[in-house]
Amino acid sequence: MSDRFELRLQCEEFLYREAEFLDDGRLHDWLELLTDDVEYRVPRRVTRERGSEESEFSDDGFHYREDLGTLRTRVKRFDREYAWAENPPSRTRRFVSNVRVEETSDDEVRVKSNLLLYRNQGDTTDSDLLVGERHDTLRRVDGSFKLAQREVQLDQTILDTRNLSFFL
Amino acid sequence: MGIERNTTNSMPAAADVIEQVGSIKETGTIPSQIHNDDEIHQLELERVFSDTWVLVGHESEIPEPGDYAKRYIGDSPFIFVRDDTGEVQVLFDSCQHRGTTVVRAEQGNTSYFRCPYHNWTYDTTGELVGVPHKEEFFKELDTCEYALDSAPQVDSYRGLVFACLSADAPSLEEYLGDFTWYLDLHLQFADGGMEVVGEPIRWEIDTNWKIGADNFTGDSYHTLATHKSAMDLDIFPPELSAAGAERTPADITECSGHSCMLAYLENQEYAGGYPEDIFTDTHLSDDQLRLAKRLVSSVGTVFPNMSFLQMNLNPDPENREVTAFLNVRKWQPVGPKKTQVWNWILVPRGASEEFKQRAYDTGIGTFSVAGNFEVDDFAVWDGIAEAAGSTFGKKIGRESNFQMGVGDMSDSDEISDEFPGPGEVYGTNFEDGTMQTFYQSWYRAMTGQHIDPEDSQ
Numbered sequence: 001m002s003d004r005f006e007l008r009l010q011c012e013e014f015l016y017r018e019a020e021f022l023d024d025g026r027l028h029d030w031l032e033l034l035t036d037d038v039e040y041r042v043p044r045r046v047t048r049e050r051g052s053e054e055s056e057f058s059d060d061g062f063h064y065r066e067d068l069g070t071l072r073t074r075v076k077r078f079d080r081e082y083a084w085a086e087n088p089p090s091r092t093r094r095f096v097s098n099v100r101v102e103e104t105s106d107d108e109v110r111v112k113s114n115l116l117l118y119r120n121q122g123d124t125t126d127s128d129l130l131v132g133e134r135h136d137t138l139r140r141v142d143g144s145f146k147l148a149q150r151e152v153q154l155d156q157t158i159l160d161t162r163n164l165s166f167f168l
Numbered sequence: 169m170g171i172e173r174n175t176t177n178s179m180p181a182a183a184d185v186i187e188q189v190g191s192i193k194e195t196g197t198i199p200s201q202i203h204n205d206d207e208i209h210q211l212e213l214e215r216v217f218s219d220t221w222v223l224v225g226h227e228s229e230i231p232e233p234g235d236y237a238k239r240y241i242g243d244s245p246f247i248f249v250r251d252d253t254g255e256v257q258v259l260f261d262s263c264q265h266r267g268t269t270v271v272r273a274e275q276g277n278t279s280y281f282r283c284p285y286h287n288w289t290y291d292t293t294g295e296l297v298g299v300p301h302k303e304e305f306f307k308e309l310d311t312c313e314y315a316l317d318s319a320p321q322v323d324s325y326r327g328l329v330f331a332c333l334s335a336d337a338p339s340l341e342e343y344l345g346d347f348t349w350y351l352d353l354h355l356q357f358a359d360g361g362m363e364v365v366g367e368p369i370r371w372e373i374d375t376n377w378k379i380g381a382d383n384f385t386g387d388s389y390h391t392l393a394t395h396k397s398a399m400d401l402d403i404f405p406p407e408l409s410a411a412g413a414e415r416t417p418a419d420i421t422e423c424s425g426h427s428c429m430l431a432y433l434e435n436q437e438y439a440g441g442y443p444e445d446i447f448t449d450t451h452l453s454d455d456q457l458r459l460a461k462r463l464v465s466s467v468g469t470v471f472p473n474m475s476f477l478q479m480n481l482n483p484d485p486e487n488r489e490v491t492a493f494l495n496v497r498k499w500q501p502v503g504p505k506k507t508q509v510w511n512w513i514l515v516p517r518g519a520s521e522e523f524k525q526r527a528y529d530t531g532i533g534t535f536s537v538a539g540n541f542e543v544d545d546f547a548v549w550d551g552i553a554e555a556a557g558s559t560f561g562k563k564i565g566r567e568s569n570f571q572m573g574v575g576d577m578s579d580s581d582e583i584s585d586e587f588p589g590p591g592e593v594y595g596t597n598f599e600d601g602t603m604q605t606f607y608q609s610w611y612r613a614m615t616g617q618h619i620d621p622e623d624s625q
Contacts, residue, residue, distance in 0.1 A: 042538075044366060044367055044369055046273075046274060046275065046367055047272075047273050047274040048273045048274075048275075048276055049272055049273045049276055052273070052276055054276070058366050058367055059366075060365055060366040060528070061365070061366025061367040061368075061369065062366065062528075062532055063369065063532065063536070063537055063538050064532070064538050065528075065529050065532065065533075066533070067484075069484035069486060069487040069488065070483045070484045070488075070529075070533055072484075072486075073401060073403065073483060073484045073485065073486075073540065074483075074540050076401055077397045077398060077401055077403075077540055080396075080397040080400060080401075082393075082396035082397040082400070082544075083397040083544065084394060084397075084544040084547040084548055085543035085544045085546070085547040087547075126374075157274065157370070158370040158371060158372065158508065159369075159370070159371035159372070159537055160371070160372055161371060161372075161537070162371075162373045162374065162546040162547065162549075162550060163371075163537055163538070163542075163543035163546040163547065164537050164538035164543070165538070165543040165547070
């Protein structure tokens with residue numbers, strides 16, 4: 001088995017485990033998967049004409065631009081029964097696929113993957129679908145991976161969801 | 169007062185429901201049906217959104233000639249563009265040939281707009297400058313007569329560009345009237361004014377556009393319940409909050425048809441949300457500057473669907489500092505129970521890059537689609553439209569209650585005489601006059617009256 005194939009399996013294993021924590025509402029366990037200097041970003045996507053020189057992903061418009069402190073505050077908030085956005089909790093299912101190892105260095109791996117997130121909540125058949133591509137940096141810390149950077153590039157410019165009260 | 173019922177249907181007629189809103193000052197209630205009704209929604213597009221001044225965007229979004237953004241007034245598409253001469257235009261996005269929209273992207277920079285259907289081409293002022301094969305097929309066509317239509321009235325206030333789809337409506341200056349006193353507290357306290365960061369965040373919620381607009385006039389009462397989790401974590405420091413003893417509250421009602429709430433620290437010169445050295449007396453009166461430096465929380469709505477919010481907040485109270493930002497909001501109606509939210513974050517143009525970034529992060533982290541303060545609002549607003557549009561709700565004439573603090577409900581004092589700003593002012597954030605003002609303006613617009621209270625009393 002080639003080293004690169006094994007590395008991809010390790011990355012997949014990390015991403016699947018991470019998805020399980022998020023889908024199961026184990027947000028404190030999820031926080032443990034993040035490095036102290038984690039950068040978590042979801043830039044706003046902009047509808048531009050074909051051939052535009054500007055990126056579709058905004059340089060300064062974001063849905064999320066977080067560090068460990070702001071992420072921790074969000075998780076603490078979700079712990080509370082008065083956090084109505086997640087009470088009752090969202091039922092989410094993340095499908096993480098097309099995992100591609102892009103670059104490796106001694107202790108970091110840059111990984112791309114696709115994300116399809118289904119969300120249903122409350123007394124309704126309505127659901128939200130959020131689809132996009134993740135650009136992650138995984139770092140080896142004490143022998144296992146942690147998430148050091150994530151940028152989620154969503155496929156919608158206008159979000160069809162009442163709120164983003166969950167992580168992507 | 170009861171609802172008039174028409175003879176062929178047990179459900180109240182739209183006209184009767186609208187008329188009932190006109191009594192909100194006496195009853196403190198409105199029929200919930202206005203928050204989810206097909207007929208009323210259609211009438212709003214024709215009356216409210218065609219006869220009042222509606223926010224289009226901020227001038228800083230289109231700084232260079234050719235910069236444009238696609239915008240909407242009610243359900244009508246417009247192009248918000250800085251033309252080649254540097255003037256801001258609001259052009260109806262509909263080709264003069266067969267009528268399709270000519271703008272494909274939501275924003276960008278261009279020297280012309282070319283219709284994809286037959287390639288009629290317009291310059292950035294809207295003039296028709298290209299008709300393919302004109303000399304063969306359109307010899308007699310006078311291109312001067314086929315410029316893109318402009319919004320009948322376009323004007324700006326402190327960088328905010330508004331348009332009005334009626335040429336007969338009062339000017340923007342008259343429309344905003346005395347309410348500019350309060351807008352200036354948020355737009356003119358710093359030299360150079362405010363600028364937009366990034367592109368507006370957009371998302372869609374399953375509720376009526378008026379819910380957000382009425383909440384943002386100053387529903388402080390909901391903060392204690394809906395936002396309890398954020399308050400408990402000091403995202404909004406509790407001593408600054410609506411229940412906090414330290415702050416001085418004011419509800420501004422009946423101010424040229426618009427309304428807002430303010431809360432400020434009377435006993436401190438400076439409340440700490442913006443850098444202190446950014447404040448200037450260049451554009452504000454002494455009273456305004458004094459208030460602007462002390463503000464900890466304010467929200468307001470310019471009727472119909474522009475709201476603003478400025479608060480001293482902190483998305484990470486253990487590691488960051490309390491920071492102020494200006495949130496400008498547009499509640500765009502998409503259907504009777506579908507609203508597209510447009511969310512801009514503005515910062516003082518003259519602030520440091522470090523501050524601008526921190527203010528933006530505070531803004532999106534608390535008041536946007538993922539804002540840890542505001543996500544809870546969107547969790548409860550859907551339910552209002554659900555019940556309002558229900559058969560039983562309409563059948564029993566379900567009413568929404570806006571009686572808080574009004575009349576003998578509380579000891580709230582009118583302090584208009586001692587307060588430096590205009591409008592009918594109450595020394596509390598726990599009264600519903602701000603929302604009554606909003607629905608009073610809605611009633612005037614729906615019954616064909618101009619919003620300026622000078623000619624509608």
